[in-house]
Amino acid sequence: MDTSSIPTPPNYGDRDVTPSKATVDRIELPEFAPAAEPEGGFSLDRFLDREMSWLDFNARVLELAEDPDLFLLERVNFLSIFASNLDEFFMVRVAGLKRRIVADIAVPSAAGLNPTDQLESILNRAHELQVRHAAAFAELVRPALAKENISIVRWDQLEEADRERLHAWFRRQVFPILTPLAVDPAHPFPYISGLSLNLAVLVQNPLTGKQLFARVKVPDALPRLVSVDGPRAGHSSASPARFVTLEDLIGEHLDLLFPGMDVVEHHTFRVTRNEDLEVEEDDAENLLQALEKELLRRRFGPPVRLEIADDISDSVRKLLVRELGVEDDEVFSLPSPLDLRGLGAISSIDRPSLHYPKHLAKTSRFLNESETSKAANVFAAVRRRDILLHHPYDSFSTSVQAFLEQAASDPKVQAIKQTLYRTSGDSPIVDALIDAAEAGKQVLALVEIKARFDEQANISWARKLEQAGVHVVYGIVGLKTHSKLSLVVRREGDTLRRYVHIGTGNYHPRTARYYEDLGLLTCDPQVGEDVSKLFNQLSGYAPKTTFKRLLVAPRSLRSGLIDLIEREIQNVRAGLAGRVVIKVNSMVDEAIVDALYRASQAGVKVDVIVRGICSLRPGVPGLSENIRVRSILGRFLEHSRVFAFANGGDSTVYIGSADMMHRNLDRRVEALVSLSDDEEKSDVVALLNRYLDPATSSWHLDAEGQWTRHHRGSDGELLEDIQESLLRARERQRSTGSHRA
Structure with a gap:
């Protein structure tokens, strides 16, 4: 039985996500802004609505999932990406608009839509896309997977030997984790965490005939899709890969959770909550502490969307709507399975013929010129010429990562300054900064702890860096630091030379394999001076700094x-x-x-x-x-x-x-x-x-x-x-x- 964790599907955006062979990232989601006044005689309708444009963007992702010309398991991955993107859209954009409407501070969009009409348009379009998304899986991708011996099966489709094996696994690995929560006068309706998958269960007392409601959470820590055939299943066209959803497995064993009761019906549902952060920096004595408190509060944001299985009974639907406090147009009735982010278990199957061909990034030629050693000397290469990098076609590990690792170990390097917006959980970039600090170099790390949905990880990195002796700063109050900068100061003879990397992407070795980004390695004195000024502005007080090569x-x-x-x-x-x-x-x-x-x-x-x-x-x-x-x-x-x-x-x-x-x-x-x-x-x-x-x-x-x-x-x-x-x-x-x- 394969009980390994299912990879988290990639999202659109620059945050730490499980690498995938086909990734289109979520778009980042800023705050709402008031409509702009007409300029130069331009008409008010000169702008398209940014929320509808974002939904159109996710529709383009869905088109890739629908495209029969693409590799099949990449289409599965795009289905997963679409679902993850839409989750974040609701958590941030829809939640933000609702919050402003309730507070009566929402303003018309730049496209001229009033807030209520905008919300109605968003929900209508989102309904349309979610129905299309479900159909793409059920009618296009699922049949194509079946032709390749890959399938999600129901319990009643399994043979008795398979059921026995899954039953034993359930009792060992699942049953001890489950907590049924009853709803009655002594037990109020439980809190439903955002994005969790749940079973709404209706049970009946056989003695009194009274029906009662209970909720069972599908555990996040367990694989969403449980392999029926073992961990190596499906790795060849002749080897079938069958999966059963965890919620289906739990549903078939509800009698173990409610002994003495008759299970009348059970259905899946899922809630999306407002998970945007609100931190008043000016009032916070310590930004880390304030942010940690806000992260705890985020878990209890109000619901903004309720997804329910389309076979749910009317009585259970009404109960969920009433208890969760959602409006009818915020209820999305969809065919099972809900939450197609879990398709990552299928898209990660090792079937090369169903994936994009593997790509291994190569070292930039300019970093290999005149080098006979295995690892190019980045400083020598940059002294010869500026080096423009194009990832993922150019290797990140042998360029940017090597630049910082060599700086950490080079005794001639006096100082390193680095911005960190998002990085990986096992970041060699952070390790290099720690090594440099422990070697006695002056190291400054500007950690953006307010990087959306990476806040907790960045808090952890900030503390780890501080413990190693790195000077950690959090930028300028009221501003996020999103610039991608590395500065290395190296003594060469009687002078100090500044080496700089400026990029378009995060210092994230994993995402560098599938994010397209550009980066410049240079020791140009003017760029070095500009970047030094910018770091001084970020770590100190220099509000009137001017730059020559930077905007x-x-x-x-x-x-x-x-x-x-x-x-x-x-x-x-x-x-x-x-x-x-x-x-x-x-x-x-x-x-x-x-x-x-x-x-x-x-x-x-x-x-x-x-x-x-x-x-x-x-x-x-x-x-x-x-x-x-x-x-x-x-x-x-x-x-x-x-x-x-x-x-x-x-x-x-x-x-x-x-x-x-x-x-x-x-x-x-x-x-x-x-x-x-x-x-x-x-x-x-x-x-x-x-x-x-x-x-x-x-x-x-x-x-x-x-x-x-x-x-x-x-x-x-x-x-x-x-x-x-x-x-x-x-x-x-x-x-x-x-x-x-």
Whole structure:
């Protein structure tokens, strides 16, 4: 019997998740903002609603699960990702909107929707998507799995020998954990924890005929899908892999939990609660302690969604609705099994023919030049030239991780400064910082303990670092530190040289295998000076710091990008070609969008590559006919943020941590760095053009806010998968020695 824990399905976003071969990450979810005033004569309907746009994003994930051309177990994984994404959307976005409506502080959205209408639209669309999601599993993926000898079976489909084996396992591993909770005058309705799966059980006393309600929680610590055939089942096409859901197994043994009672009926249900954090930093003497208290409070947030099995009786449904205090439109009736996040047990089956081909990231050629040892000397390589890294095509472990590990062990290194937003549970980055501190180096770690849903892990890391002698700071009050920065100060002769890494992704070795990100390794003196100033601003008092190669939020990033957009407008008016290409996870900020509208009206060609939310309306006559919006989802999570400007033929290119959202530009410390090497700038622009190529598979956004997938050409053949193409190209580059994108 396979009793190993089922892997947690990946989510959209930069947090520690179980690595997967196909990951598209959740989008991050900021606070609501008031609608922007019209600017420059623009109409009020120039923005798409950001909540509906997020739901459209998750619909694109669902399209991948529905796609018969994709590898089957990757489609299973996309079903799991969709479910996990939607959970977080309700926990944060829907919960936040409800909270504001109740407090009478909600304002119309930037798209002009009043809060009540917006909530109604969200719930209607979410209902539609959840029904479609369930159908995709039941009607498309499940039959395809059956053809591959992979199935979720019911108890009554099992042979007697299988039942006996599962019965014995239940008594040993499950029964001792279960706690039935009765509901009667002496036992009030129990607290139902958020995202837990539960059985609503109706039992009857055979002596009195009285019916009573009880709740049984499906234990989170046990595998959601229990293997019938053993741990190696399904690893070949001839070997069947059958699973039974844990809730089905519990349901068949309810007589053991309620001896002397007759089980009349049982049904599954699940509650989603408000799990967003509210910490008033200015009033907190100690942010760690305040956050720990708030994490405890999070467990008891009000319900925002109730999912119930569609075979539930009307009486039990009414009881749950009444006791949980949810509205009718917050009840989602769905076919079993509920909570398809648990499909990770199936998507992780080792059947290579049903997965994307394995990919092993290689060391950047520039880190191997002139090196005969197994491990390249990162400092020597960076002194030769700036090194632009593209993960996961370039290895994280032999570049960024090696940079910090070598810094920790190098006796010439005097100091290391590092931002940590999210990292893994067994982080070699944290280990390197601890090793450096124990070796007597000056080490500063800026740990963002308010990284959503990673707060507890980051608190643990902060304390571990402090115990090792690392100087741990938590940034600036009122701002999250989201910038991705490493600074190493090394004595070389009579001088100190600063080595810097600036990236678009977290210092997270696991997610670096399937998040697409860019990073710059450089010892350029100006970049080193800028990053030193930024760290001093974060750890000390330097509110008037200025930078030359960096754009830094919240002070200068938005205005700096708008200035660069305005420069393109002036170039067009001067008779030069104007072009802007922006690749981000989200495009929401009204000031940036309005600047792009002005650029379009002036004749600047604008392309936006956005993975998730986009409030910009492209292709509107007189407003945005020169703007195109594309979205790419796939095997890797497109996570890099890139900003490219034609600049009259001398292109300007920035990479960094910021998305175009209010929270990034106003409430976070973000950093973008300009590239100075002409070859690197050319490579990045060429890469962006490949994303935008009509021959590349992508989704296109129209003026009405509709996304349309373009993945087949006029001849019916599949268009190019940019990620697979880059993998193949990188392999060819390794064999020929070329490194151009």
